[in-house]
Amino acid sequence: MGAWDSLDDRLRPVVQASTDEYARVRPALEKLTREMEESLRAIFTDSPVRPLFVASRTKTVESFRDKAARTLPSEDPAELPTLLFPDPLRNLIDLVGLRVIVTLPHEVDEAANLIKRQRAEFDCRGDREKDIGSIESGTYGYSSRHLVLRTIQNDTVREFHKLLDPDQRPNGSYQFEVQIRTVLAHAWSEIEHDIRFKAGDPRAWSPYFDRQFTATAAMLETVETAFAELHERYETVTGFWDEDGQGSAPLTPNRIRDVWMTLLPHVNRKAGDDWGWAAELLAAHGMKTTMDLAGLLQADIITKVRKALDHRYSPGPDRLLDDLLLWRFGKKHIDLTAEPEDAAVKPRRESLGRRYRQMQLFRAREENA
Structure with a gap:
């Protein structure tokens, strides 16, 4: 049951008149919606931020009527309630809405900042993080960035204004909303909206639904955090192979420790020790850059070394690094790092x-297998 269904009969003519006017001018807003979607897509064309998709919608006539019918209760029961939006065609900023859906949480901020920099086209009139309140209150909810943008000297807006009010000078300014969220938050919000806000009968609502939504929001945050950490690790590891960047970084003891803890965090019994010993072993073979170490710490080779030596105990970094160098360099490693033969x-x-x-x-066994 929506606001229109419960609206006082005395207010219905006013709301219906606004709704009829909206239905008349809605095609012009649909044109504006398409143009704003094209503008957002163009922003990301040559950008490192690549949304999964950009979507748009113009509020339906039915949805407009229901929102225009929202009221504020009067202090005097004998008086009419007050319409929350007395001039909905001009009060509502969500008649045109766009969504930018990205993969990871950090991309939400990157996309928002990129859009806000388009100052020749848009003026940002509002910027709100939907999950800030839940964080500060210790509760859970989906994360979404909401921007309110105002067009600047837009010809399509001028056409809409002429249609809406021919006697008013059109200024080309129109406010609309852009929501930016991750794909997981988008899926959550779509399901929540269908169940929580589109329920046919409010009497059918159960507090257990709220509990389940809270639980799924908590799981969503955990999964997004895990994906963000996975992406950060991926970016770090791929950087190890950039010979013009991080891959060329020299192998100081601290650098060796950091690379090791990124690639082999499960082999960390000397994580807090001085890794000078490792720098000496690697330098003996002329291995002095991050890329050299990353090339040595390959998972398939580590697996073979473990099988070959059949360790009784899981080796620590010192033993494993020694074995990997021995696997690659053989007798040369012995001669360079062990005592003299005599x-x-x-x-x-x-x-x-x-x-x-x-x-x-x-x-030999592998070759003959």
């Missing part, structure tokens, strides 16, 4: 020798 005591050379023979046997 040393009286040579525990490292002997240990490396045993492990190297195990690797050789494993490789």
Whole structure:
């Protein structure tokens, strides 16, 4: 049951007159809606921000009537309630609405900032984060960025104004709403809107629905956080292979630790230690850049090394790095990092020798398999 269905009969003629006027001028607003969608699409054409899609809608006549019928209760029961929007054609800013749907949370801010920079075309009259209130109150709700934009000297708006009021000088300014959200938040909000706001009979509502929506909003936030962290890790890892950027960064002990913790966070028993030992091992083979280390720490090679040596215990970074270098460089690694062959005591050379023979046997079995 909408606001129109419960509207006082004495207010119906006023609301119906506004609705009839809206139906008359709506085709002009549909034209404006299409133009605004094309404008937003053009903004993202050569931008690093690539929305999944941009969509638009012009409020339906039925929806307009229902919103125009909303009232504020009067303090005196004998008096008529007051219409919340006495001049809805000019009071409502959501007659034209656009949505920009992106993949990850950080793209919401990037898209909003890009749109707001189009100052020759739009003037931003409002910018609101829909989830701010839920964060500050300790509750959950979907995240959405809402921009209210005003067109500047727009010819299509002038046509609409002439149609709406021929006696008024058209100024080309019109306010409309742009919602920017992630695809997961978009799906959540669409389902919530269908169930919570389009319910046929409010008596059928159950508090359990609110509880379920709150639970799904919490899960949504967790999933989006996980995707954001996954994207951040992906960006970091791909940067390791950029020879003109992060890939060329020198392998200081701290850098080695950071790269290791990004690629092998599960092998971290020396995460807080001084990683100078690792820098020395790598430098012995001329491995001095981030790309060198990233190339060494390949998952398929690590798996083979683990199988070849059949470790009784999961090795820490020191042992695993040593084994990976031994796998790649073989006897050269022994000669560069172990005691001299004629040393009286040579525990490292002997240990490396045993492990190297195990690797050789494993490789031979693989070749003959």
